[in-house]
Amino acid sequence: MTTKDRLYGLVLSGGKSTRMGQDKGLISYHGVPQREHLYHLLDTLCDKTFLSVRQDQDEEIASNFKTILDRNEFRGPYNGLLSAHREYPDVAWLVLACDLPLIDEASLKELISQRDTQKLATAFANRDNPLPEPLCAIWEPEALKTSIAYLEAGNGTCPRKFLINNDVSLVFPKTPQVLLNANSQEEYKEALQKLEA
Numbered sequence: 001m002t003t004k005d006r007l008y009g010l011v012l013s014g015g016k017s018t019r020m021g022q023d024k025g026l027i028s029y030h031g032v033p034q035r036e037h038l039y040h041l042l043d044t045l046c047d048k049t050f051l052s053v054r055q056d057q058d059e060e061i062a063s064n065f066k067t068i069l070d071r072n073e074f075r076g077p078y079n080g081l082l083s084a085h086r087e088y089p090d091v092a093w094l095v096l097a098c099d100l101p102l103i104d105e106a107s108l109k110e111l112i113s114q115r116d117t118q119k120l121a122t123a124f125a126n127r128d129n130p131l132p133e134p135l136c137a138i139w140e141p142e143a144l145k146t147s148i149a150y151l152e153a154g155n156g157t158c159p160r161k162f163l164i165n166n167d168v169s170l171v172f173p174k175t176p177q178v179l180l181n182a183n184s185q186e187e188y189k190e191a192l193q194k195l196e197a
Contacts (some may be wrong), residue, residue: 001184002060005085005117006047006090006091006092007045007046007047007091007092007093007094007097007112007138007148008047008048008050008088008091008093008094008097009039009042009043009045009046009048009050009093009094010015010042010049010050010051010052010068010081010084010093010094010095010096011035011038011039011042011049011050011051011052011096011098012052012077012080012081012095012096012097012098012120012135013025013035013051013052013053013057013080013098014052014053014057014079015035015118016071020169022099024096024099024182024183027040027101027182027188029101029195034099034101034104035051035078035098035102036065036097038096038098038100039051039065039168041092041096041103041105041108042094042096042108043105044105045105045108045109046094047068047091047093047114048066050066050067050068050174051067051068051070051085052067052068052070052081052083052084053063053143054070055068055069055070056163057175059086065163066085066124068080068083068084069083070167071083071086072081072087074151074157075157076157076158077097077135077156077159078133078147078151078157078159080150081093081095081135081139081144081159082144082147082151084114085139085141085144085147085148087143089141089144089145090141091145092115092117092138092139092140092141092143093111093136093138093139094134094138095136095137095139096135096136097135098180099137099180099181099183100135100136100178100180100181101180101181101182101191102177102178102179102191102194102195103136103178103179104175104178106174106175107124107174107175107178108175109122110171110174111136111138111171111173112138114169115138115169116169117140119140119144119167119168119169119194120139120140120142120143120163120166120167120168121134121137121138121139121143121163121166121168121169122137122138122168122169122171123136123138123163123168123169123170123171123176124136124137124170124172124178124179125138125170125171125172126172126176126179127172128176128178129160130170130172131160131164132160132163132164132168132170133160133179134159134160134162134163135159136164136178136179138197141166143162143163143166144166146162147159147162149161153157153174156173161194169197178192
């Protein structure tokens with residue numbers, strides 16, 4: 001297996017969760033904290049898996065979870081993503097935000113099976129609004145290297161805008177609801193209803 005083929009998993013769980021009012025990574029949709037649920041999902045599909053966390057979160061993580069600490073070099077989700085890239089610059093990263101309560105193994109297998117290593121990234125998108133979902137995507141090493149230059153050039157801190165303006169492959173999941181983001185109490189309730197349906 002070449003370095004380019006290696007796929008590491010990353011659960012982004014270092015955000016402040018201000019809209020939700022509580023740590024989204026600790027919410028239990030599946031009987032365990034969401035960040036642990038996503039870690040286990042990725043761990044069955046990736047060569048290695050890590051939780052992306054803030055320094056103050058690290059001591060509360062059980063020792064059986066591998067972590068990468070946010071370096072605080074960049075703002076927003078790029079902080080965790082590029083901290084991981086700095087640790088392992090030659091691998092691709094399958095990145096999941098911890099606010100995706102409906103994502104499942106079948107959908108992740110679908111994304112991985114359609115990975116295009118010739119593109120900068122392979123990202124899920126909704127067919128109704130075909131914009132790349134940067135936090136449910138496979139970022140190739142070159143995309144992350146290019147992202148650093150993009151950020152240092154002052155192009156903003158939005159990973160979605162970076163993907164929109166670059167050569168990426170879009171995958172439309174067979175079950176579109178897996179891309180539901182739960183960032184507020186209303187979306188949390190909506191996610192619970194869908195899980196119970």
